[in-house]
Amino acid sequence: MRRMLCPAENLYVAQRSRAVLSCVLDGPVEPAVLAAAFEAVTAEHPTLLTRIVPDGDGHALAPLPAAERPRLRLRTGGAEAYLEEFNTPLPVGGPLTRAVLVSHPGTERHTLVLSIDHVITDGHSAIALLNAVWDRYRELVEGTAVRRAPVTELPGPISALLPAADPEETEKYLRQRVEQIGRHPVALVPFDTDARGEEAPGEAHRIEVRRLLLDAGATARLRERARAEGVSVHALISAVMLLVARRRLEGTGTRVLGCVSPVDLRSRLSPPVPAGRMVAAVTMHLQTLPVAEDTDILELAREAGAGIRDLLDRGDHVREMRIMPSAPQHPALHLGTVIVTNMGVVSGPRLPKGTRLTDVRLVPAREHYFPQAGRSPIMACVTSFDGRLAIEFPHHTACFSRPFMRELRDEVGASLLALAE
Incomplete structure (x- = not known):
């Protein structure tokens, strides 16, 4: 599972840009269930199980070691914690996404912060990923989750879909x-x-x-x-x-x-x-x-x-x-x-x-x-x-x-x- 980045994608490697999504929730959130939902959705997107590696004059997506796969992190804090996560980069060679659940002390308020490398996402797919994580969480909480077939093929770059x-x-x-x-x-x-x-x-x-x-x-x-x-x-x-x-x-x-x-x-x-x-x-x-x-x-x-x-x-x-x-x-x-x-x-x-x-x-x-x-x-x-x-x-x-x-x-x-x- 390895794919060369197209020239346009290589531009994003140099920029080190990312989409940072967050949602604030009031009420109970089960961290273990949310972690399971995040891992399940991540496993269905083979791109999220890769990292960026040098390849010739450019870069490629290559498999992440199993121990480095993205998993939900937990921490406490408030608005300052959000800014700290916002300022935490996604370095080249590491996971292409990071999910952190920030729980506000003494309340039932939580903030999920999801960062995704721009090499593999835009606004539409970033929002779709956030929604998919919460869809899976809801299904697990309500007992309606179904097993999905694993996806192993990496999606090609958008430039390959342009007309000749x-x-x-x-x-x-x-x-x-x-x-x-x-x-x-x-x-x-x-x-x-x-x-x-x-x-x-x-x-x-x-x-x-x-x-x-x-x-x-x-x-x-x-x-x-x-x-x-x-x-x-x-x-x-x-x-x-x-x-x-x-x-x-x-x-x-x-x-x-x-x-x-x-x-x-x-x-x-x-x-x-x-x-x-x-x-x-x-x-x-x-x-x-x-x-x-x-x-x-x-x-x-x-x-x-x-x-x-x-x-x-x-x-x-x-x-x-x-x-x-x-x-x-x-x-x-x-x-x-x-x-x-x-x-x-x-x-x-x-x-x-x-x-x-x-x-x-x-x-x-x-x-x-x-x-x-x-x-x-x-x-x-x-x-x-x-x-x-x-x-x-x-x-x-x-x-x-x-x-x-x-x-x-x-x-x-x-x-x-x-x-x-």
């Missing part, structure tokens, strides 16, 4: 994209901290997350406004992020900004790729847009939305996937002022009677941040669980400070609420 293409056409598309982006280099938001290594005396820098959460009413009104204006919620949020970023750049007038949007490939391949298949099935699209401090937000949203629609109509999302391996030679291909992901409306876990789900989160993280660069994109990860829209703003405190990110989050929130009203 002429290499010369792909090279031509790459040249066009490099030339296009080169004509309009995007501005990046400067960091507001220095690279001393500590934000305060005795306090080490780390990844943190600022969160914006709308209630169900505001979320519904925002969707209604988007429909009335003929744009998507994703386009509205992208426009808000671009304007908020523009206000944090020096100078007046119009600047060229870039918005990077991950594009889901699962539903756009034939046949579609199931959400439960553990592969990274996204490509990245950068569009450049002129933005001034007084740019009309709805016009900007229409332009951003039209850019995504045109990409899909032309079939360029497939071409973008084919040129992804060229990113190290042409980093500007995916360098945006903002990165706005959007999972759309997704379903959270279903639990056994007596245990209540109070929150679900999906936050991307990576291991390498570069404060010495002086500026970088700002990321906004958008999900909607249980009818509530959430935007997660992960950042490293050596780059963007806590006050900077709190102010940015609050400004985004005020803009979205104004649109909703």
